[in-house]
Amino acid sequence: MGTVVFDLDGTLADTSGDLLEAANSCFRSLGYGDLLTSEDAGVALRGGRMMLRTGLARVGRAEDEAEVDRQYPALLAAYGNAICVHTYLYPRAMEAVTELKANGIAVGICTNKPEGLAVQLMTELGVLDEFACLIGADTLPVRKPDPAPFHACVTGCGGDPARAVMIGDSDTDHNTARAAGVPSVLVTFAPGGAEPMRALGPDALLDDYADLPGIVARLLA
Incomplete structure (x- = not known):
């Protein structure tokens, strides 16, 4: 077989729409608003940490791996709470x-x-x-x-x-x-x-x- x-x-x-929304919820909690758009769908499919790195780079925090580590659990939680909306x-x-x-x-x-x-x-x-x-x-x-x-x-x-x-x-x-x-x-x-x-x-x-x-x-x- x-x-x-x-x-x-x-x-x-x-799954990109719900992944992007989970990442943007993290950026909103940091006071940045939505840093990713639908044009970042390819980034979303490369994983949560890549989305966080991409968004943070857009506000001058490209090397802030500590913030990526802090936000990753929050991203997973947000994603789990709305995993099948889009x-x-x-x-x-x-x-x-x-x-x-x-x-x-x-x-x-x-x-x-x-x-x-x-x-x-x-x-x-x-x-x-x-x-x-x-x-x-x-x-x-x-x-x-x-x-x-x-x-x-x-x-x-x-x-x-x-x-x-x-x-x-x-x-x-x-x-x-x-x-x-x-x-x-x-x-x-x-x-x-x-x-x-x-x-x-x-x-x-x-x-x-x-x-x-x-x-x-x-x-x-």
């Missing part, structure tokens, strides 16, 4: 998951979002039970691009790490696949855009989830 492992943020769902699953993502499972492919999630928040989000989206395993940033002592979380996800799905595919939207996902010795499929519709994904040289680019079952069949053949 083959296994498909999905990243979450920017791959299965566009977030949405990408079109046809779950239809592709259903078709993969019908074809005998196991599906799981390996994300650098904290596990508790990832479980909360997928539960609120109503699709957690569609995935056989979910590995978050803090499930293991290491996170992507270390291949250990990927391997744990595959085995948690009952699969063989040698017969698996990684679906993602970043160099982190691509490097995870390379470290694990499996094919890398990168989506072109995340906020980061298609060209940076193409430049990484993945085994396949995914423009539409309707194409994913065919891509997976080819890569696992």
Whole structure:
């Protein structure tokens, strides 16, 4: 049996709106107002600390890692309190998951979002039970691009790490696949855009989830 492992943020769902709001709540508490806009969606998908660093840099505090550390727990709390207001699953993502499972492919999630928040989000989206395993940033002592979380996800799905595919939207996902010795499929519709994904040289680019079952069949053949 083959296994498909999905990243979450920017791959299965566009979570940028709620992430940006959580970061801006921190900046408002510091008296700066909103420092990030919808144009920073790509920054949001690189994680909470990156959002904090980006915003603080805009008010002359680019090197203030102490403030990043102070604000990070507040960001996570704010995000957890409003995790699924603006977030949405990408079109046809779950239809592709259903078709993969019908074809005998196991599906799981390996994300650098904290596990508790990832479980909360997928539960609120109503699709957690569609995935056989979910590995978050803090499930293991290491996170992507270390291949250990990927391997744990595959085995948690009952699969063989040698017969698996990684679906993602970043160099982190691509490097995870390379470290694990499996094919890398990168989506072109995340906020980061298609060209940076193409430049990484993945085994396949995914423009539409309707194409994913065919891509997976080819890569696992």
